[in-house]
Amino acid sequence: MKSLTEQVRAALAGEILAGKYAPGDRLPPEREYAEHTGTSRVTVRRAYDQLEAAGIIVRRRPHGTCVADTFRAHTGPLESVGLITTLPHEFSGRFVAAVSRCCRELDALLVLGIPEPDTGPQQLEIAVRMATRGVKDLIVWGADRNFDFRVFERLRILGVNLVFFDQVLPGDFADYVGLDNRAAIRALLAKAKADGAERMIFVNYSDLDVDTNAERQQAFEACLAETGCRGEVRLLSRGASAAECRLFAAELAAAGAEAPSAVIGVNAPVLQMLFRHPVAGLGLYCVDHVPQLAELGAVGLRQPIGAMAEAAVRALQEQRKKGGKWRAGVRRFAGELVEP
Amino acid sequence: MKSLTEQVRAALAGEILAGKYAPGDRLPPEREYAEHTGTSRVTVRRAYDQLEAAGIIVRRRPHGTCVADTFRAHTGPLESVGLITTLPHEFSGRFVAAVSRCCRELDALLVLGIPEPDTGPQQLEIAVRMATRGVKDLIVWGADRNFDFRVFERLRILGVNLVFFDQVLPGDFADYVGLDNRAAIRALLAKAKADGAERMIFVNYSDLDVDTNAERQQAFEACLAETGCRGEVRLLSRGASAAECRLFAAELAAAGAEAPSAVIGVNAPVLQMLFRHPVAGLGLYCVDHVPQLAELGAVGLRQPIGAMAEAAVRALQEQRKKGGKWRAGVRRFAGELVEP
Numbered sequence: 151m152k153s154l155t156e157q158v159r160a161a162l163a164g165e166i167l168a169g170k171y172a173p174g175d176r177l178p179p180e181r182e183y184a185e186h187t188g189t190s191r192v193t194v195r196r197a198y199d200q201l202e203a204a205g206i207i208v209r210r211r212p213h214g215t216c217v218a219d220t221f222r223a224h225t226g227p228l229e230s231v232g233l234i235t236t237l238p239h240e241f242s243g244r245f246v247a248a249v250s251r252c253c254r255e256l257d258a259l260l261v262l263g264i265p266e267p268d269t270g271p272q273q274l275e276i277a278v279r280m281a282t283r284g285v286k287d288l289i290v291w292g293a294d295r296n297f298d299f300r301v302f303e304r305l306r307i308l309g310v311n312l313v314f315f316d317q318v319l320p321g322d323f324a325d326y327v328g329l330d331n332r333a334a335i336r337a338l339l340a341k342a343k344a345d346g347a348e349r350m351i352f353v354n355y356s357d358l359d360v361d362t363n364a365e366r367q368q369a370f371e372a373c374l375a376e377t378g379c380r381g382e383v384r385l386l387s388r389g390a391s392a393a394e395c396r397l398f399a400a401e402l403a404a405a406g407a408e409a410p411s412a413v414i415g416v417n418a419p420v421l422q423m424l425f426r427h428p429v430a431g432l433g434l435y436c437v438d439h440v441p442q443l444a445e446l447g448a449v450g451l452r453q454p455i456g457a458m459a460e461a462a463v464r465a466l467q468e469q470r471k472k473g474g475k476w477r478a479g480v481r482r483f484a485g486e487l488v489e490p
Numbered sequence: 491m492k493s494l495t496e497q498v499r500a501a502l503a504g505e506i507l508a509g510k511y512a513p514g515d516r517l518p519p520e521r522e523y524a525e526h527t528g529t530s531r532v533t534v535r536r537a538y539d540q541l542e543a544a545g546i547i548v549r550r551r552p553h554g555t556c557v558a559d560t561f562r563a564h565t566g567p568l569e570s571v572g573l574i575t576t577l578p579h580e581f582s583g584r585f586v587a588a589v590s591r592c593c594r595e596l597d598a599l600l601v602l603g604i605p606e607p608d609t610g611p612q613q614l615e616i617a618v619r620m621a622t623r624g625v626k627d628l629i630v631w632g633a634d635r636n637f638d639f640r641v642f643e644r645l646r647i648l649g650v651n652l653v654f655f656d657q658v659l660p661g662d663f664a665d666y667v668g669l670d671n672r673a674a675i676r677a678l679l680a681k682a683k684a685d686g687a688e689r690m691i692f693v694n695y696s697d698l699d700v701d702t703n704a705e706r707q708q709a710f711e712a713c714l715a716e717t718g719c720r721g722e723v724r725l726l727s728r729g730a731s732a733a734e735c736r737l738f739a740a741e742l743a744a745a746g747a748e749a750p751s752a753v754i755g756v757n758a759p760v761l762q763m764l765f766r767h768p769v770a771g772l773g774l775y776c777v778d779h780v781p782q783l784a785e786l787g788a789v790g791l792r793q794p795i796g797a798m799a800e801a802a803v804r805a806l807q808e809q810r811k812k813g814g815k816w817r818a819g820v821r822r823f824a825g826e827l828v829e830p
Contacts, residue, residue: 229623230601230623237583237584237586237587237590238578238580238582238583238584238586238587239583240578240580240583242578242583243577243578243579243580243582243583244577244578246577246578246586246602246604247577247578247604247606250577250602250603250604251604251606254603254606254616257619259601259619259620259623259625260601260602260603261570261599261600261601261602262586262590262600262601262602263590263594263600264586264587264590264591266587266591266594276594279597279599280599283569283599285599426785442782445766
């Protein structure tokens with residue numbers, strides 16, 4: 151049987167997790183919360199004391215008691231790493247394997263969560279389940295941007311260490327590890343130019359709003375302006391039929407017939423959807439690398455997935471080590487051009 | 491501080507786990523074990539009593555005290571499923587995703603372990619680490635047969651529920667879930683015959699001694715005899731160079747030039763190593779299915795990976811439910827032919 155203080159503490163933590171009180175929000179005065187919970191002011195004060203000691207709430211004169219909005223990392227042992235990611239694509243599979251390798255070295259268990267569908271709310275649900283089962287060090291591989299990722303802040307407040315992979319976050323509650331997309335696009339454009347391409351075509355999905363793709367497209371547009379290359383962005387639906395893909399590919403091939411052109415795919419699947427064979431006059435380039443690209447004669451960009459996984463796990467360890475002094479950081483990796 | 495009884499109990503459990511005493515082995519008499527551990531006979535008797543109550547040892551007159559060799563399943567809650575498997579190949583990735591789906595439905599955590607290299611001893615090491623951290627329901631995707639898998643028996647005795655996937659076991663300490671390889675080979679041979687093939691060539695690895703491959707090859711040889719087809723087994727090293735693969739593929743193509751022939755690949759990677767394009771006179775068939783096979787014009791066999799993952803998790807639940815009444819079972823699944 152939990153003591154009254156524990157019950158009040160758990161109830162308030164639950165309300166914070168559920169989003170009733172956001173980071174920085176003011177909490178009810180002790181007297182009011184005692185009425186709300188049918189307990190005494192002494193009980194509420196004790197619960198507040200404990201939550202303050204845990205870094206979940208702060209007492210600020212003259213503002214009263216607020217939910218914390220500075221993110222102290224939890225400093226407990228790294229016994230398990232929670233990894234929230236999709237599968238089974240080869241790139242994600244290799245990432246999972248690399249994180250598993252790091253966990254073995256640290257003698258930590260790897261707890262895997264696969265959101266289906268891969269949306270922010272599903273990721274959050276898995277994260278909450280892991281956190282309540284004691285998995286308090288999480289690596290989250292970003293999902294669709296149509297989700298307020300700041301709700302992950304609440305997990306941070308409740309003592310969860312967070313690293314986001316391949317997902318640029320709007321807040322400072324998680325470390326970021328990912329590809330240096332700007333450098334990647336710059337390297338591919340330079341290579342395309344050196345290969346004789348006169349016109350650059352960036353192909354992105356029309357219906358996949360993830361940060362990585364958005365960053366790559368922005369970098370493409372910026373690099374065009376910088377280098378004075380001719381170019382354009384073309385969008386294709388992820389759900390395009392085979393006939394639509396053929397038509398789209400034929401249009402791109404027509405561009406190559408006018409002048410040597412380069413198609414830069416936002417990732418490997420988009421090029422694989424479009425092309426089965428090399429096309430004369432059309433160089434293929436990809437911000438990604440899978441063995442099948444070689445058959446298309448495409449230039450790929452190999453992401454150092456092992457080093458990126460290590461950086462993510464290391465970031466969790468740093469969070470634990472720094473505790474109250476932790477500040478969110480960004481760690482970007484350069485890729486390596488791979489010729490077919 | 492642990493009591494003396496607990497210390498003795500833990501020491502003996504450790505010795506069983508380390509293999510000093512195997513299932514069915516006789517343990518030292520109480521007096522002798524007391525001397526060995528520098529404790530009293532009363533302490534050892536209490537430790538033996540507790541281990542007997544936990545089903546780890548049995549007292550048999552007139553044989554004395556032995557390590558258990560009947561496998562009672564542990565009946566605790568299914569809070570987490572440990573999955574020991576390789577990644578990142580697409581087939582294993584899909585299996586992991588399917589197990590993850592089952593875990594979410596049961597509100598269990600999925601703890602993933604990837605042995606590197608993928609050998610029995612590495613698998614066992616991961617299994618022991620999981621078990622000692624409280625993950626006591628394990629699905630193990632088999633590895634090389636050059637390992638005495640019976641050492642997993644000891645884990646069973648210490649209260650771990652086990653399901654082996656895609657790995658025929660020599661013992662009765664785990665449930666088995668996998669493909670019905672005999673039916674799969676029979677279906678592929680019948681299809682090849684119906685397609686007009688007169689000569690059947692089974693291609694296997696020369697240096698990968700896993701049960702699945704061995705079963706498939708045996709089934710091929712048995713089916714040849716049954717159906718009166720002409721045929722042969724050809725072996726290729728997993729580490730073959732591109733030049734060796736081309737030479738090997740040319741030899742197979744020559745067989746097709748003599749008479750319409752069918753090449754049955756033990757799995758998809760072996761065919762993908764050999765062929766990039768369809769070959770006249772040579773039908774390609776595969777005990778496996780990946781999308782890339784369509785480009786080879788190969789007939790694949792789709793394994794019902796979702797149903798197999800469900801069966802594995804369900805087997806763990808059954809073990810928990812049956813407890814002392816559990817008996818190892820075999821669950822084999824039929825595949826479905828997929829034309830290119």
